[in-house]
Amino acid sequence: MIERLVKEEIKRVPPYIPGRGIEEIARTYSLPPEEIIKLASNENPLGASPKAIEAIRANAGRVNIYPEAMADELREALSHYVGLSPENILVGNGSDDVMEQCVKVFLSRGEGAVITPPTFSYYKILITMYGARCIEVQLKEGEIEYSFDEAALLDAAEQAKLLFICSPNNPTGNLVPEALLREMLERDVIVVLDEAYAEFSGTSFAHLVEHYENLVVLRTFSKAFGLAGLRVGYCLASEEVVDYLARVRQPFSVNLLAQLAAIAALDDRDFLRRSVEVVREGRRYIIEQLRKLGIKAFRSHANFVLFRTDKQGLVEELMKRGIITRGCESFPGLDARYVRVSVGTPEQNRRFVETLEEVL
Numbered sequence: 194m195i196e197r198l199v200k201e202e203i204k205r206v207p208p209y210i211p212g213r214g215i216e217e218i219a220r221t222y223s224l225p226p227e228e229i230i231k232l233a234s235n236e237n238p239l240g241a242s243p244k245a246i247e248a249i250r251a252n253a254g255r256v257n258i259y260p261e262a263m264a265d266e267l268r269e270a271l272s273h274y275v276g277l278s279p280e281n282i283l284v285g286n287g288s289d290d291v292m293e294q295c296v297k298v299f300l301s302r303g304e305g306a307v308i309t310p311p312t313f314s315y316y317k318i319l320i321t322m323y324g325a326r327c328i329e330v331q332l333k334e335g336e337i338e339y340s341f342d343e344a345a346l347l348d349a350a351e352q353a354k355l356l357f358i359c360s361p362n363n364p365t366g367n368l369v370p371e372a373l374l375r376e377m378l379e380r381d382v383i384v385v386l387d388e389a390y391a392e393f394s395g396t397s398f399a400h401l402v403e404h405y406e407n408l409v410v411l412r413t414f415s416k417a418f419g420l421a422g423l424r425v426g427y428c429l430a431s432e433e434v435v436d437y438l439a440r441v442r443q444p445f446s447v448n449l450l451a452q453l454a455a456i457a458a459l460d461d462r463d464f465l466r467r468s469v470e471v472v473r474e475g476r477r478y479i480i481e482q483l484r485k486l487g488i489k490a491f492r493s494h495a496n497f498v499l500f501r502t503d504k505q506g507l508v509e510e511l512m513k514r515g516i517i518t519r520g521c522e523s524f525p526g527l528d529a530r531y532v533r534v535s536v537g538t539p540e541q542n543r544r545f546v547e548t549l550e551e552v553l
């Protein structure tokens with residue numbers, strides 16, 4: 194009976210496949226949890242800013258009161274960080290949440306939305322969930338890095354109302370070229386530019402929000418700020434777009450402790466700087482070591498590295514030895530030969546490389 198009652202578009206929604214967790218792997222392979230290294234979900238290997246943790250401790254007793262609905266204090270702090278006005282900022286329960294508001298506001302049933310696989314899987318889930326049409330323009334695999342199929346993308350934009358562009362892209366690590374981004378923005382479409390990993394690349398197109406009213410830049414506290422478990426994300430967009438997105442969000446979507454921790458994290462530039470340094474150094478080390486082993490490792494501007502090997506069952510073999518990486522068979526356009534590894538601490542990266550050598 195349920196099958197008959199469920200909406201057709203919901204039946205078509207593909208599942209979201211998260212990275213595997215430490216507890217699960219500890220149980221499966223009878224390993225002590227403390228010996229397992231998780232390099233599967235692009236989290237911050239340094240943990241979170243001590244200032245953010247202190248803010249949570251200090252305010253735990255205040256959870257009987259509602260948080261600020263629009264998180265005005267956090268938007269004010271963010272406005273200094275990104276160099277835009279608070280009116281250009283909307284916060285959400287992770288950037289996933291703000292992403293959903295974009296789909297709700299702009300995509301009607303049957304309308305086209307472009308994604309560029311292999312990319313973050315939640316875009317397609319959202320597009321399908323709201324009955325819109327997902328137009329897929331595959332990225333091109335190069336010798337050193339992935340790139341956008343510019344002609345195909347601009348062509349697809351003609352039939353679309355919204356484009357999801359991820360830069361640096363998850364899982365390939367490549368950036369969108371500015372000229373291509375501007376060309377898309379010249380069209381009559383909304384461009385949702387997902388910059389979840391921007392801090393690690395040192396580049397951002399957030400400033401273009403002042404020039405293009407159809408640009409929505411998504412950012413998050415889950416990566417460089419190390420607050421993935423708290424769920425705080427935001428977008429930068431024209432005031433008009435922010436007003437529409439605000440209409441469809443839950444009034445108190447970012448909880449009180451998350452707002453206060455995010456404000457404290459923004460105040461801890463030292464932690465942010467160290468996080469970015471550790472990732473850049475680790476990324477360089479991992480790519481260099483993989484290439485020394487004769488493995489094709491793609492250039493990355495994010496906190497992960499995509500590589501390709503012909504070794505069957507590599508992810509499983511690593512897991513048995515306590516290293517969790519992300520097999521990429523669920524990413525359209527990739528298969529089991531592709532593996533994504535998040536950059537960890539220097540010690541974790543070394544253990545990953547040594548274990549990989551052992552397995553190979």
Ligand code: PMP
Binds near residue numbers: 288362415
């Ligand atoms: N965008 C991309 C490209 C991601 O990889 C992720 C998380 N893996 C997200 C957005 C979601 O981040 P958040 O935790 O802010 O919801």
